[in-house]
């Protein structure tokens with residue numbers, strides 16, 4: 584089966600709310616696609632529709648070219664981590680995985696492999712009801728990987744993870760993508776995706792705002808700005824503004840300059856005898872790029888509803 588997810592023109596209303604309003608994107612194999620957007624943008628609804636847990640009013644969602652309902656032994660086609668709380672609390676983690684495995688014709692040996700892979704170790708014998716959120720996420724990952732699926736869908740997998748767990752999760756996602764799987768990961772924290780995802784689908788109000796590589800998104804948001812460190816901030820601002828640059832102070836000794844390149848900034852300051860210690864092209868963070876893109880798409884902003 585091809586490792587792809589194809590979402591095409593999904594529309595869904597909940598009463599007067601358009602949760603999905605023409606959602607369209609493709610997740611391709613061999614890379615991590617981050618799925619991001621403000622609260623209420625439609626991420627969970629999209630994931631639920633892809634996984635057959637919810638139905639759309641219009642449009643299609645295909646896994647390897649097939650609707651979820653048409654997949655035989657779905658765990659071997661797609662693994663998902665949606666709600667880490669959905670467990671039988673009295674069952675041991677291993678018992679839960681064994682039950683899942685048997686329902687899909689998978690072996691007990693495979694259960695032991697995924698227990699190891701997800702770093703559950705001896706905790707697998709304990710009742711899942713007593714697990715921390717981080718441990719439940721690991722159990723969810725073990726369940727998602729049971730059928731060795733080519734497609735993975737993870738809703739907020741970093742939730743509840745401690746710093747060591749976050750590093751582990753990043754490495755795991757990267758290796759799953761490197762094995763040629765299609766990996767769709769939603770997250771609210773851009774910092775978690777910055778060094779993890781290669782591609783981003785940014786959504787707002789039920790539709791795609793941007794479908795782009797992380798590198799291109801950061802380059803576009805970085806613009807042609809130059810950052811500068813100087814102990815003579817006021818003097819530098821005067822010299823650069825006189826040359827036509829737009830200058831903004833970003834700290835007591837730092838400035839952002841746009842309109843002229845870093846070489847010109849250096850030569851202007853040199854000629855005017857303005858001291859500076861650092862100069863370089865400004866590189867936006869993924870967080871900055873994301874904020875700029877989604878500014879108009881947030882449903883609720885601090886300071887009241889729009």
Ligand SMILES: Nc1ncnc2c1ncn2[C@@H]1O[C@H](COP(=O)(O)OP(=O)(O)OP(=O)(O)O)[C@@H](O)[C@H]1O
Nearest residue numbers: 597600601602620621622623624625626627628629
């Ligand atoms: N079962 C439901 N009943 C009514 N409205 C719903 C239901 N599920 C989702 N919605 C609405 O649909 C819209 C999209 O919600 P969804 O949960 O898909 O967004 P999201 O991007 O996952 O948000 P979050 O980041 O907060 O998890 C929201 O306006 C939400 O209130």
